[in-house]
Amino acid sequence: xxxxxxxxxxxxxxxxxxxxxxxxxxxxxxxxxxxxxxxxxxxxxxxxxxxxxxxxxxxxxxxxxxxxxxxxxxxxxxxxxxxxxxxxxxxxxxxxxxxxxxxxxxxxxxxxxxxxxxxxxxxxxxxxxxxxxxxxxxxxxxxxxxxxxxxxxxxxxxxxxxxxxxxxxxxxxxxxxxxxxxxxxxxxxxxxxxxxxxxxxxxxxxxxxxxxxxxxxxxxxxxxxxxxxxxxxxxxxxxxxxxxxxxxxxxxxxxxxxxxxxxxxxxxxxxxxxxxxxxxxxxxxxxxxxxxxxxxxxxxxxxxxxxxxxxxxxxxxxxxxxxxxxxxxxxxxxxxxxxxxxxxxxxxxxxxxxxxxxxxxxxxxxxxxxxxxxxxxxxxxxxxxxxxxxxxxxxxxxxxxxxxxxxxxxxxxxxxxxxxxxxxxxxxxxxxxxxxxxxxxxxxx
Amino acid sequence: xxxxxxxxxxxxxxxxxxxxxxxxxxxxxxxxxxxxxxxxxxxxxxxxxxxxxxxxxxxxxxxxxxxxxxxxxxxxxxxxxxxxxxxxxxxxxxxxxxxxxxxxxxxxxxxxxxxxxxxxxxxxxxxxxxxxxxxxxxxxxxxxxxxxxxxxxxxxxxxxxxxxxxxxxxxxxxxxxxxxxxxxxxxxxxxxxxxxxxxxxxxxxxxxxxxxxxxxxxxxxxxxxxxxxxxxxxxxxxxxxxxxxxxxxxxxxxxxxxxxxx
Numbered sequence: 001x002x003x004x005x006x007x008x009x010x011x012x013x014x015x016x017x018x019x020x021x022x023x024x025x026x027x028x029x030x031x032x033x034x035x036x037x038x039x040x041x042x043x044x045x046x047x048x049x050x051x052x053x054x055x056x057x058x059x060x061x062x063x064x065x066x067x068x069x070x071x072x073x074x075x076x077x078x079x080x081x082x083x084x085x086x087x088x089x090x091x092x093x094x095x096x097x098x099x100x101x102x103x104x105x106x107x108x109x110x111x112x113x114x115x116x117x118x119x120x121x122x123x124x125x126x127x128x129x130x131x132x133x134x135x136x137x138x139x140x141x142x143x144x145x146x147x148x149x150x151x152x153x154x155x156x157x158x159x160x161x162x163x164x165x166x167x168x169x170x171x172x173x174x175x176x177x178x179x180x181x182x183x184x185x186x187x188x189x190x191x192x193x194x195x196x197x198x199x200x201x202x203x204x205x206x207x208x209x210x211x212x213x214x215x216x217x218x219x220x221x222x223x224x225x226x227x228x229x230x231x232x233x234x235x236x237x238x239x240x241x242x243x244x245x246x247x248x249x250x251x252x253x254x255x256x257x258x259x260x261x262x263x264x265x266x267x268x269x270x271x272x273x274x275x276x277x278x279x280x281x282x283x284x285x286x287x288x289x290x291x292x293x294x295x296x297x298x299x300x301x302x303x304x305x306x307x308x309x310x311x312x313x314x315x316x317x318x319x320x321x322x323x324x325x326x327x328x329x330x331x332x333x334x335x336x337x338x339x340x341x342x343x344x345x346x347x348x349x350x351x352x353x354x355x356x357x358x359x360x361x362x363x364x365x366x367x368x369x370x371x372x373x374x375x376x377x378x379x380x381x382x383x384x385x386x387x388x389x390x391x392x393x394x395x396x397x398x399x400x401x402x403x404x405x406x407x408x409x410x411x412x413x414x415x416x417x418x419x420x421x422x423x424x425x426x427x428x429x430x431x432x433x434x435x436x437x438x439x440x441x442x443x444x445x
Numbered sequence: 446x447x448x449x450x451x452x453x454x455x456x457x458x459x460x461x462x463x464x465x466x467x468x469x470x471x472x473x474x475x476x477x478x479x480x481x482x483x484x485x486x487x488x489x490x491x492x493x494x495x496x497x498x499x500x501x502x503x504x505x506x507x508x509x510x511x512x513x514x515x516x517x518x519x520x521x522x523x524x525x526x527x528x529x530x531x532x533x534x535x536x537x538x539x540x541x542x543x544x545x546x547x548x549x550x551x552x553x554x555x556x557x558x559x560x561x562x563x564x565x566x567x568x569x570x571x572x573x574x575x576x577x578x579x580x581x582x583x584x585x586x587x588x589x590x591x592x593x594x595x596x597x598x599x600x601x602x603x604x605x606x607x608x609x610x611x612x613x614x615x616x617x618x619x620x621x622x623x624x625x626x627x628x629x630x631x632x633x634x635x636x637x638x639x640x641x642x643x644x645x646x647x648x649x650x651x652x653x654x655x656x657x658x659x660x661x662x663x664x665x666x667x668x669x670x671x672x673x674x675x676x677x678x679x680x681x682x683x684x685x686x687x688x689x690x691x692x693x694x695x696x697x698x699x700x701x702x703x704x705x706x707x
């Protein structure tokens with residue numbers, strides 16, 4: 001009798017919870033890692049680096065909840081505290097194992113589960129590709145073959161969340177979020193936390209490229225990765241990158257070997273930034289934030305035909321050494337700002353067809369400040385959209401530009417057309433000869 | 446004599462787990478609860494699609510009468526479809542307690558309907574078919590379990606509810622202390638529990654079990670608690686203990702568990 005009562009009460013509670021919910025249910029749909037002879041090679045061989053990666057993934061997971069549960073008015077303290085917490089986690093090696101997003105972002109997992117499916121699945125892809133490079137069971141001349149297999153299975157096994165293999169130049173234009181009311185919120189309002197992400201997004205490609213420089217032999221990879229890790233604490237954390245560094249800049253050799261994986265990498269990193277922008281924006285409800293997140297996820301996902309753009313990017317520093325941190329890596333100008341600038345120029349004729357030259361100059365000055373982290377003297381507070389509207393209240397907004405979950409189609413089409421005109425006929429980035437294995441001296445005893 | 450056998454069994458099991466640890470490199474998850482690892486509480490989430498996992502819970506159980514039983518339950522768990530988990534287990538018992546059922550083959554499944562939302566809990570249905578391949582077993586038994594998992598306070602504090610039903614297709618009679626004890630045909634158990642992350646690689650699980658015991662007229666309650674630790678990307682170790690309340694429940698149980706994806 002008591003059990004029947006408890007059963008009835010339990011079901012009643014469930015139904016009540018269902019009817020009270022204003023979020024729809026989502027399937028869990030977790031997918032396990034791809035099996036291969038290389039599995040967990042990075043963990044076993046480069047445990048110290050895995051620990052740092054775990055710290056960065058703590059940042060990525062936790063930041064979702066921090067932003068979603070923080071009032072913008074409290075941002076300064078929250079930003080400083082979170083920055084300190086992440087540095088402590090990384091520096092003091094708080095976890096040996098890379099966490100899933102839900103482990104440190106449980107609230108966001110309930111609001112936008114598909115975002116975490118997307119991030120976790122792509123993190124698994126990165127784990128796979130690090131493992132392939134670290135594994136001595138995969139011969140140097142087979143690295144590409146195994147990486148290609150990992151890419152193929154990454155795209156096939158979790159189709160609705162796999163990131164595109166097209167360069168960020170294409171996917172950012174598809175997402176068309178520059179004039180959304182949240183764009184640049186994260187970098188402008190949470191500059192310290194944002195720069196933690198950009199340190200992480202420097203470190204990841206630096207590690208790939210260090211593996212590319214050192215070959216399979218024992219000692220070489222260990223030495224190269226240690227040099228990168230030392231560099232991070234000695235120089236990079238003290239003078240953090242002022243932009244998101246792209247794979248073409250810091251891992252050109254790896255990007256030549258597997259442009260698909262390199263582009264997936266950039267597309268995920270940009271998704272992190274856009275998700276943080278959306279979650280820190282207070283003008284929308286959680287439901288609206290989720291609608292916009294899912295729109296961006298879909299826009300930047302793999303779409304049939306993306307393969308033809310895979311090698312459409314340039315290599316500004318083809319011989320870069322990831323164990324060095326020259327001025328160009330730390331500054332705000334680079335491949336990312338070039339993409340943003342191009343997109344801005346492609347949109348402006350639609351929004352401001354009759355803009356006077358002096359206004360254009362002021363607009364571009366604001367644009368460049370908005371692209372940099374933090375707030376600068378003379379910078380208008382808020383998103384890029386807020387700044388533009390304040391300067392030109394009569395600016396024409398495209399349909400879909402402001403609404404959550406809607407794509408400004410005209411803007412997107414104009415930008416994709418602009419890319420086609422500028423870069424459509426650019427030569428493919430050349431493949432890399434993997435028949436010759438590089439070697440690097442091991443660490444001195 | 447029996448105590449020393451049991452202790453030796455537990456020691457061997459612990460050494461087995463420690464010995465396997467450096468070899469493990471597969472995928473598990475410290476916050477994904479499976480029954481027996483280390484408490485009987487299960488959450489509403491299945492193993493990931495495409496995953497394969499070896500599990501080895503070793504459970505020491507001391508009854509009110511002073512009997513000792515060690516249960517080794519090697520299990521192969523896998524995710525053949527999305528949101529679906531299947532498992533095959535063959536529990537083997539040692540000690541001077543009632544070893545009925547040792548060597549039975551158990552085939553289990555779990556289907557998860559949804560991930561939890563802001564208000565809606567994750568819901569799953571699970572079931573097990575027990576084939577009478579073991580000691581003093583007759584008839585195919587089955588059980589079903591209704592599972593809810595819900596987090597609260599915007600954190601990873603999770604509440605779980607398991608409502609389990611067991612069917613014994615051929616209930617028997619057992620003589621004990623000059624009395625005949627009759628097995629139940631059907632029985633229920635209710636588990637209410639809580640789990641949370643207590644460190645980056647460790648989680649805590651505590652629960653309360655109220656159950657109709659195997660023999661008619663016996664009801665049991667116990668409090669269980671355990672720790673699950675993610676040892677590497679592919680392996681979770683767990684340890685737990687339970688104390689029985691009242692006169693019918695087992696006096697004490699202790700569990701060590703290994704999950705190792707491959």
